[in-house]
Amino acid sequence: MIVALFGYHNSGKTSLFEILAGKKATGHHTSFSGQKIEIPRTTALVPDPRLDTLHSLYPDKKKVQVHFEIEDFPGLAAGDISTSQYLAELRKTDALVHVVREFRDPAVSHPRGRIDPVDDIRAMSEELILSDLILVNSRLEKLEKDLRKMKDTEAVREKELLEKLKPLLERGQAVKDFPLSPTEERMLRGFCFLSLKPVVHAVNLDEKNLACLTAPDKLLSGLSPEVPLIAFCGRIEKELLELEQEERVIFMESYGLSETTPLRFFRKLYDVCQLINFYTIGKDEVRAWAVRKNTPAVKAAGEIHTDMEKGFIRAEVMTFEDLLKHGSWQKAREAGAMRLEGRDYPVQDGDIIYFRFTQ
Ligand SMILES: Nc1nc2c(ncn2[C@@H]2O[C@H](COP(=O)(O)OP(=O)(O)O)[C@@H](O)[C@H]2O)c(=O)[nH]1
Ligand SMILES: [Mg+2]
Incomplete structure (x- = not known):
């Protein structure tokens, strides 16, 4: 990032x-x-105080921060x-x-x-919006020119979306204030709007x-x-x-x-950025990983290695608090604190995860 x-x-x-x-x-x-x-x-x-605590339970392993x-x-x-x-x-x-x-x-x-400072924040926010408006305007000009030459349903859809966005930007609102459907979000991704x-x-x-x-x-x-x-x-x-x-x-x-x-x-x-951390305790390292909120377990596994995502079987999960209470992964597991979760499980902040996968 x-x-x-x-x-x-x-x-x-x-x-x-x-x-x-x-x-x-x-x-x-x-x-x-x-x-x-x-x-x-x-x-x-x-800096991650939770990772420091985990590391103190496994001092022989390396600590790897995000x-x-x-x-x-x-x-x-x-x-x-x-x-x-x-x-x-x-x-x-x-x-x-x-x-x-x-x-x-x-x-x-x-x-x-x-x-x-308050006026600087206002002025800079306006500049970001203005830069997006300039982008939208020049794209609209190009689309209109192209559409005069040739029919293109994709281009028509893009034009309609940008035409909805334009008055919002003209009023000084940010692209992030505009509710976008997943399809619309995908259509706009290439613009890399600053106000988004x-x-x-x-x-x-x-x-x-x-x-x-x-x-x-x-x-x-x-x-x-x-x-x-x-x-x-x-x-x-x-x-x-x-x-x-x-x-x-x-x-x-x-x-x-x-x-x-x-x-x-x-x-x-x-x-x-709506990020959370999960943790892994590997053979050699105790490590923190950042993912977006609501990331499914299978995608979180993919953050570690694409093979883990491809061959995902299940996630073995416990909370940071449970691990801390019992003193180690093994003891917490014996006490029944470990859960088995499937590929769609939304990873929670502070989860400690061991991914099972086939290679
Ligand atoms: N008095 C004061 N001067 C500062 C402070 N922060 C930065 N400066 C000074 O302001 C100047 C610009 O700082 P710098 O970090 O290089 O700003 P940049 O141009 O945004 O990268 C330098 O001479 C800094 O020593 C501060 O908190 N107080
Ligand atoms: Mg500088």
């Missing part, structure tokens, strides 16, 4: 990139000039986003993280000339507002409570990267912060 950090210049994208990677970026170069675009990428491990690819997009000036090359890159990603500046520092300029992608707004707080790290909505009055937010403090947290992990935790606790930014960040991202 690829996650884009994007937003205006100097909002703190590179700072957040480093915080999520857990280290300073070296040889980091984000640039955007004309048609050439450079987007550094890093692999970020998803990882995401994080991309540090070049900064935007106001109105910049409609440049096609930038958009094309953004469309390739799976989730968007809009980095929003709340910190005040006269030495760091803001492309919109003032610090107003999951979005989290990551607010880069001023040092003096650190107390709002877990409740940034208090600082952003007038914003709908449904807008997904997380907060971080680029300046302080970047300094913490110089410290060892344990010292970092002590420092954060001294500010009354029990949860790190990566932990809060990925929790919110999971929520917005």
Whole structure:
């Protein structure tokens, strides 16, 4: 899964990139000039207290966390986003993280000339919708031209769907607010609409507002409570990267912060992308896997290996809580905590699964 950090210049994208990677970026170069675009990428491990607990029960095995690819997009000036090359890159990603500046520092300029995170969120959301409207308009023009030359029922259907979508975008609504049937969703998939992608707004707080790290909505009055937010403090947290992990935790606790930014960040991202984790205890490793909510067991098996999906027999499942209560898979199984589930079983968050399959 690829996650884009994007937003205006100097909002703190590179700072957040480093915080999520857990280290300073070296040889980091984000640039955007004309048609050439450079987007550094890093692999970020998803912090997972449940996996840590499981691993503590099997300390001889390797611990394997879920990882995401994080991309540090070049900064935007106001109105910049409609440049096609930038958009094309953004469309390739799976989730968007809009980095929003709340910190005040006269030495760091803001492309919109003032610090107003609520207005930045509104403006950027509008830009995403606008970019989709431009896409719809140019596709409609092409379809109309083609249909004048030749009859094509597929093209007619696509045109009808886009014509329904267009007024919605013109009114400033996102594609994700438009209820789509599975067929319609398939028809639109190729467009990679930006306003259909999951979005989290990551607010880069001023040092003096650190107390709002877990409740940034208090600082952003007038914003709908449904807008997904997380907060971080680029300046302080970047300094913490110089410290060892344990010292970092002590420092954060001294500010009354029990949860790190990566932990809060990925929790919110999971929520917005509708992801859950299941776990496997293999011969050599204890491992976390991310899947969409309601993924059937057979597809979850396919995440591990295509052979497991093809030869799926059944899933042996227990909850994380049951395993923890009994101390090991074997003991929990003996106590009757293990269930047998078929291919359509919707995997639940925290399930520990052993897949039976034929090769
Ligand atoms: N005062 C203050 N400055 C910050 C904070 N976060 C980032 N900066 C500064 O703002 C500038 C831009 O940060 P950077 O992460 O490179 O932003 P980017 O342009 O979005 O990648 C740098 O000089 C940072 O040191 C913050 O929380 N407080
Ligand atoms: Mg940067």
